[in-house]
Amino acid sequence: xxxxxxxxxxxxxxxxxxxxxxxxxxxxxxxxxxxxxxxxxxxxxxxxxxxxxxxxxxxxxxxxxxxxxxxxxxxxxxxxxxxxxxxxxxxxxxxxxxxxxxxxxxxxxxxxxxx
Amino acid sequence: xxxxxxxxxxxxxxxxxxxxxxxxxxxxxxxxxxxxxxxxxxxxxxxxxxxxxxxxxxxxxxxxxxxxxxxxxxxxxxxxxxxxxxxxxxxxxxxxxxxxxxxxxxxxxxxxxxx
Numbered sequence: 001x002x003x004x005x006x007x008x009x010x011x012x013x014x015x016x017x018x019x020x021x022x023x024x025x026x027x028x029x030x031x032x033x034x035x036x037x038x039x040x041x042x043x044x045x046x047x048x049x050x051x052x053x054x055x056x057x058x059x060x061x062x063x064x065x066x067x068x069x070x071x072x073x074x075x076x077x078x079x080x081x082x083x084x085x086x087x088x089x090x091x092x093x094x095x096x097x098x099x100x101x102x103x104x105x106x107x108x109x110x111x112x113x114x115x
Numbered sequence: 116x117x118x119x120x121x122x123x124x125x126x127x128x129x130x131x132x133x134x135x136x137x138x139x140x141x142x143x144x145x146x147x148x149x150x151x152x153x154x155x156x157x158x159x160x161x162x163x164x165x166x167x168x169x170x171x172x173x174x175x176x177x178x179x180x181x182x183x184x185x186x187x188x189x190x191x192x193x194x195x196x197x198x199x200x201x202x203x204x205x206x207x208x209x210x211x212x213x214x215x216x217x218x219x220x221x222x223x224x225x226x227x228x229x230x
Binding site (some may be wrong): 033035042043044045047050062075095099100101102103104105106107 | 150163222
């Protein structure tokens with residue numbers, strides 16, 4: 001069974017600063033996907049970024065980037081130039097590439113951007 | 116392309132009643148997954164449907180059931196509602212191929228309150 005751990009229940013950062021959210025996971029799979037989802041107060045779960053395990057290059061999406069360390073089973077999210085709209089719960093999630101497996105979520109990190 | 120839609124968005128029921136929630140996936144997506152989100156338990160997987168067949172099921176009692184129609188729309192039903200069923204129910208769709216999984220995109224959720 002896969003597990004995803006987010007050790008930071010809450011974080012806060014000043015607007016325009018950079019913040020890094022941590023995520024570690026445990027799996028025996030070699031092919032899998034990792035995701036960061038954002039859930040603002042509206043409760044809509046929004047995809048932030050996705051990483052395929054077979055790709056060594058870290059994924060980036062505008063101000064969002066990841067540091068994917070496969071051997072260490074670590075998948076952190078870096079938000080640069082943070083904005084008020086980044087205030088949300090952030091969930092790290094894992095799913096094997098193949099098979100009838102479900103998406104496994106971490107417990108989430110509540111991020112607050114301070115004006 | 117329209118996103119995942121869920122109806123209704125809000126629902127209030129009383130204990131013992133039953134409820135049906137609906138989810139329409141993104142056009143072309145044939146996989147639909149359901150999740151329950153509560154403050155205490157976090158995000159928990161309910162079940163996944165693909166081409167009208169249940170592919171995977173979470174650890175929920177038999178009161179929770181689902182189905183998928185030929186147009187990929189999915190419904191989940193909860194019978195004999197209990198107070199603990201109060202939650203946000205999220206539906207996610209993805210494009211599943213023999214080459215593996217694609218990203219799951221979430222709907223806005225249905226917030227169920229059981230009194």
